[in-house]
Amino acid sequence: MELSRYIQVLRQRLWMVIACPLIAALAAGIVSFLLPPVYEAHVSLYIKPAQPISSIDPTTGQITSDQVLRTYADWMTQRPTLDSVDTQLGLGLRYEDLLKKITATPQPNTLLLDVAVQDTNATVARDIANQLVADFIDTVKKTQAAATQGANAQPVDNLVITAPAVTPDKPVSPNKTLNVTIAFAAGLLLALGLAFLLDYLDQSIKGDDDLIERLGLIPIGHIAWIPVGKGKRSELVALDTQSPSSEAFKALRTGVLFSTIEQQLKAIVITSAETGEGKSRTAANLAIALAQAGHKTLLIDADFRRPSQHRIFGKIRNIGLSNLILQDATESDAITSVDGVPNMWLLPSGPTPPNPSELLGSPRMLEVMAKLWHDFSYVIVDTPPVNAVTDSAILAASANATILVVEQGKTTFPALKHAKEMLERVKANTIGAVMNKVRASSGAYSYGYGNYLPSPNGHPAKDRAASESERESHPAET
Ligand SMILES: Nc1ncnc2c1ncn2[C@@H]1O[C@H](COP(=O)(O)OP(=O)(O)O)[C@@H](O)[C@H]1O
């Protein structure tokens, strides 16, 4: 994975990378705030061995100061001492619970034993610490007294309190800053891990590399994500010849025209794997771009399932393709010109027939197409999704070229692969794919497309200016 790919993954899931650590830190903050504060009282105990450690009888083996301190530390926290502390202070705690509050730690390289006691009450912590050490010194003295009563009495260890416990004024936990920092870091790590895992599991197509390497499709155009504006015909972004989106469709037009140099292109089927990927909008704008270049272009809405070109162009569809196939209307009745776009004509779907696939596969449809090929330089055919119905495969089989529209970040590999295979099966000439709804934040193709920022009303600023001037020249449209 290259560095740019890492950055892209992070940019795509930026909300997660930001939100996760913030939520974790907030949760840690709230929990730390709600947890009762814990205080810690300390007593320091000096343990003076009966004789210097080094002079202990060599036959008994070497005893180190550490061993002595550890012995006392263990001894101190045994049941008899703790039970006695509990009784004296009237705590009413179980041995195990009291034990959890106490830690006796030998201080390295010294003869000092640090006894720490934690409790949510500072005074109780102090009292337990002092009582514990006092009781323990008593126990040790009693034990030693019993041992030294014999004939060969031995010198005994001496235990001295060097610093008694005082009431702690600051709690040791919860450490709010530390907890929040740790939670933030953990949240960040989790978010990063999750972002890369999701990216790995994500089957959607994100860039040209995916198209070329995994599907063998040639990318012939990239259309930025442009939200639909409020006005009529606002999806026809190619109308404003100065806008970056119009440039994108001109580039697509060039890509289409260059993709089949040796063969003369006539009918181009625009399809995609699933619905909503932008077939209709792409077909409409590509047709406009072709007409703008002076080619006599016809856009046919052959999607009987969800016809939309009449809506996109602000027309009615009462007479259209279905009437031509059924021979109950003439071409001049069904085909309309497009205001503001010389050289362009539209053939809406017409009334929806009950059997669209049969109609589109009928010899009569071939006749209609042959006639239209003759009359126009380019015929762009908007179709239903390949994976849903056979209509587009039928149309693609008889057209010169087929273009697959791919919605960036949404169309998945399996879906597109299936669509491509369906088209291969009918020997359609798939000339390539158009990457649609390319978002600037995706990091891909940002040059020339990413600078296209929509204005607050959803209309790109330049497009709005264009649609205003267009309204002036075509008052009937508004
Ligand atoms: N480049 C784009 N940017 C933003 N929205 C888009 C783009 N292309 C298409 N859309 C929107 O996506 C929706 C589906 O588009 P459409 O062309 O009707 O898809 P299809 O014909 O494949 O079902 C429509 O609302 C359309 O406005």
Ligand SMILES: [Mg+2]
């Ligand atoms: Mg459509």
